Amino acid sequence: MKKDAVLTKIKNEKVIALIRADSPDGLLDCAKALAAGGLTSIELTMTTPGAIRMLEKASAEMPDFTFGLGTVLDGETARIGILAGAKFIVTPAFRPEVIEMCHRYSIPIMSGAFTPTEVINTWDAGVDAVKIFPAEFFGPAYIKSIKAPFPQIEVVPTGGVNDKNVGEFLKAGAFATAAGGSLVDAKSFKEKNWAAITAKAKAFADAVLAAK
Numbered sequence: 001m002k003k004d005a006v007l008t009k010i011k012n013e014k015v016i017a018l019i020r021a022d023s024p025d026g027l028l029d030c031a032k033a034l035a036a037g038g039l040t041s042i043e044l045t046m047t048t049p050g051a052i053r054m055l056e057k058a059s060a061e062m063p064d065f066t067f068g069l070g071t072v073l074d075g076e077t078a079r080i081g082i083l084a085g086a087k088f089i090v091t092p093a094f095r096p097e098v099i100e101m102c103h104r105y106s107i108p109i110m111s112g113a114f115t116p117t118e119v120i121n122t123w124d125a126g127v128d129a130v131k132i133f134p135a136e137f138f139g140p141a142y143i144k145s146i147k148a149p150f151p152q153i154e155v156v157p158t159g160g161v162n163d164k165n166v167g168e169f170l171k172a173g174a175f176a177t178a179a180g181g182s183l184v185d186a187k188s189f190k191e192k193n194w195a196a197i198t199a200k201a202k203a204f205a206d207a208v209l210a211a212k
Contacts, residue, residue: 001066001087002106003106003107003108003128006066006087006088006108007108007128007129009040009041009066010041010066010088010108010175010176011175011176013038013039013040013041013176013208014166014170014176014177014208014211015039015041015161015166015176015177015178015179015183015204015205015208016041016042016043016068016156016176016177016178016179017034017039017041017042017043017178017179017183017184017201018042018043018045018070018158018178018179018180018183018184019031019042019043019044019045019048019180019184019189020045020047020048020180020181020184021048021186021189022048022049023048023049023050024048024049024050024051024053024054026189026192027044027048027054027058028054028057028058028061028062029192029194030184030189030194030197031058031062031065031067032062032194033194033195033197033198033201034183034184034197034198034201035065035201036194036198036201037197037198037199037200037201037202037203037204037205038201038202038204038205039183039201039204039205040064040065040066041065041066041068041176042058042065042066042067042068043067043068043069043070043088043090043178044058044067044068044069044070045069045070045071046069046070046071046072046073046077046081047071051069052069052080052081052084053084055067055069055081055084055085055086056084056085058085059084059085059086059087060085066087066088067085067086067087068086068087068088068089068090068108069081069082069084069086069088069089069090070089070090070091070092071090071091071092072089072090072091072095072098073091073092073093073095073098074095074097074098075097075098075100075101077098078097078098078101078102079101079105082101082102082105082107086107087107087108088107088108088109088110088128089101089102089107089108089109089110090109090110090111090112090131090178091109091110091111091112091131092112092131092133093111093112093113094111094112094113094118094121094122094125095111096125098111099111099125099126099127103126108128108129109126109127109128110127110128110129110130110131110156111125111127111130111131112130112131112133112158113130113131113132113133114132114133114134116146116149116150119132119146119150119153119155120150120153123150123152123153128154129154129155129156129175129176130153130154130155130156131155131156131157131158131178132146132155132156132157132158133157133158133159134158134159134160135157135158135159135160135161135169136159136160137160139160139165139168139169140157140165140168140169140171140172141172143155143157143169143172143173143174144172144173146173147172147173151173154175155173155174155175156174156175156176156177156178157169157174157177157178158177158178158179158180159180160182161177161178161179161182162179162182162183163182163183163200163203163204163206163207164207166179166204166207166208166211167207167208167210167211168211170208170211170212171211179204182200183197183200183201183204184197184200185197185200188200
């Protein structure tokens with residue numbers, strides 16, 4: 001899948017499912033549960049043990065999914081993730097060497113920022129979208145405020161996004177959103193309650209549809 005196609009898919013789906021776990025066990029089943037609810041753009045984080053191996057396995061077994069690698073802090077990790085099958089890369093903060101590596105491989109990069117200065121500097125560095133993180137402190141109103149002077153900047157709020165407010169984030173001008181614990185909660189993941197995760201994914205997908 002080429003870069004433009006990946007970005008279009010994320011823009012259309014509007015929600016990136018962010019999976020953080022203490023173990024890679026169950027990640028594939030979790031991905032299938034999310035897809036059953038309508039979400040197939042999934043970010044595996046480097047804070048999960050064995051994330052690279054799981055990314056490689058997931059990308060090979062589920063080629064129709066859009067798997068990305070998150071919490072990437074350096075260029076080498078980005079390169080390893082891309083070679084393992086990551087279709088997009090996400091950082092929690094401004095990491096120029098990660099941006100450069102993604103440009104080299106023509107892979108979408110979403111780079112973390114928060115203040116207006118960070119947002120514009122990150123965008124000027126050539127990212128495809130700015131990850132507004134953490135978004136829970138000021139909510140959708142902050143996204144609207146950021147978009148007012150920077151309408152050209154694509155933003156992806158992360159942190160505090162749930163099925164009740166995802167529509168408000170989108171109406172405020174978000175390109176897409178990313179949701180972690182409110183979508184894939186630790187208890188359901190640990191207990192392998194995939195039905196609960198599918199139900200939550202569907203709630204997100206329905207909220208996105210209602211916001212369009």
